[in-house]
Amino acid sequence: MKDFANQVSSAASTLLHSGYAVIRTGPLLKMVLDDVFDGADAFFARGLAEKTRYARPEILEGYRGYGAEFSGSVDRPDLNETFSLVLRNMIRPEVADWARTNPLRRALAAAAPIYAELADAILDDLRRHFAPEGDRIASAKFSYLQLNYYRPGREERELLQDAHEDGHLLTFVTSRQPGLEFEVDGRFEPARLAPDEILVMPGGILSLMTGGAMAPLVHRVRKAPDLPRRASLMFFVNADVMAPPRPWRPMADGSCPDIRQATIESSQMFGLASIGALAE
Numbered sequence: 001m002k003d004f005a006n007q008v009s010s011a012a013s014t015l016l017h018s019g020y021a022v023i024r025t026g027p028l029l030k031m032v033l034d035d036v037f038d039g040a041d042a043f044f045a046r047g048l049a050e051k052t053r054y055a056r057p058e059i060l061e062g063y064r065g066y067g068a069e070f071s072g073s074v075d076r077p078d079l080n081e082t083f084s085l086v087l088r089n090m091i092r093p094e095v096a097d098w099a100r101t102n103p104l105r106r107a108l109a110a111a112a113p114i115y116a117e118l119a120d121a122i123l124d125d126l127r128r129h130f131a132p133e134g135d136r137i138a139s140a141k142f143s144y145l146q147l148n149y150y151r152p153g154r155e156e157r158e159l160l161q162d163a164h165e166d167g168h169l170l171t172f173v174t175s176r177q178p179g180l181e182f183e184v185d186g187r188f189e190p191a192r193l194a195p196d197e198i199l200v201m202p203g204g205i206l207s208l209m210t211g212g213a214m215a216p217l218v219h220r221v222r223k224a225p226d227l228p229r230r231a232s233l234m235f236f237v238n239a240d241v242m243a244p245p246r247p248w249r250p251m252a253d254g255s256c257p258d259i260r261q262a263t264i265e266s267s268q269m270f271g272l273a274s275i276g277a278l279a280e
């Protein structure tokens with residue numbers, strides 16, 4: 001437990017000072033991630049008809065086909081297939097049942113509560129920095145895991161995903177193949193993550209929570225030539241849109257953004273169904 005607390009406080013202070021943080025997973029999460037990536041290789045090798053059996057795009061759940069999402073503009077889709085698990089959907093029996101026949105789904109369900117605990121703890125450390133009396137954030141409903149699966153060797157484009165910032169509070173991202181780059185001082189650098197490391201990036205909503213004090217980290221995915229496949233796992237951290245937090249600090253002009261509305265609008269920016277649909 002001490003390790004966990006140390007990881008959290010060092011991630012929060014590194015986020016504040018450097019604009020991003022890298023955390024090292026413990027043995028439990030490392031094992032779960034091994035299962036996620038093994039499950040992803042097996043799942044994405046299945047035929048399209050088989051994969052679409054696990055698709056519920058209207059609630060952001062399960063499989064989405066190649067190019068369904070975009071980062072910069074709609075005519076340059078992300079060159080990947082994806083599979084998501086939304087924490088709030090875990091109580092739906094029809095999607096919980098997928099775990100019986102889908103090891104990727106099973107592994108994501110094991111990973112989700114670990115990520116939510118980590119996210120809540122880091123956000124709580126940030127809250128103490130900005131507003132000790134401020135609203136706590138509960139990430140365990142509207143946050144989601146997303147596995148992006150690329151086949152770089154088949155692609156013509158240099159950028160498999162264009163530069164963008166995420167419309168969430170935080171994004172936790174890990175991959176065991178190269179390609180991820182993020183922007184520091186106007187230049188893109190390769191992320192170079194070890195297999196047990198996770199990059200934590202602030203998103204646009206955290207910027208609104210902190211009166212602009214924390215800037216979103218811009219990132220993109222570059223093609224590594226001759227790489228047959230590339231899998232990355234993201235945990236996109238959203239506040240509860242049914243009980244949204246008030247910003248910890250007002251913006252420079254004194255305004256206080258509506259976090260619920262901003263979260264819903266951001267979720268629709270990249271071609272996906274609205275996170276608001278999950279509240280119904």
Ligand SMILES: [Fe+2]
Nearest residue numbers: 164165166219
């Ligand atoms: Fe992103």
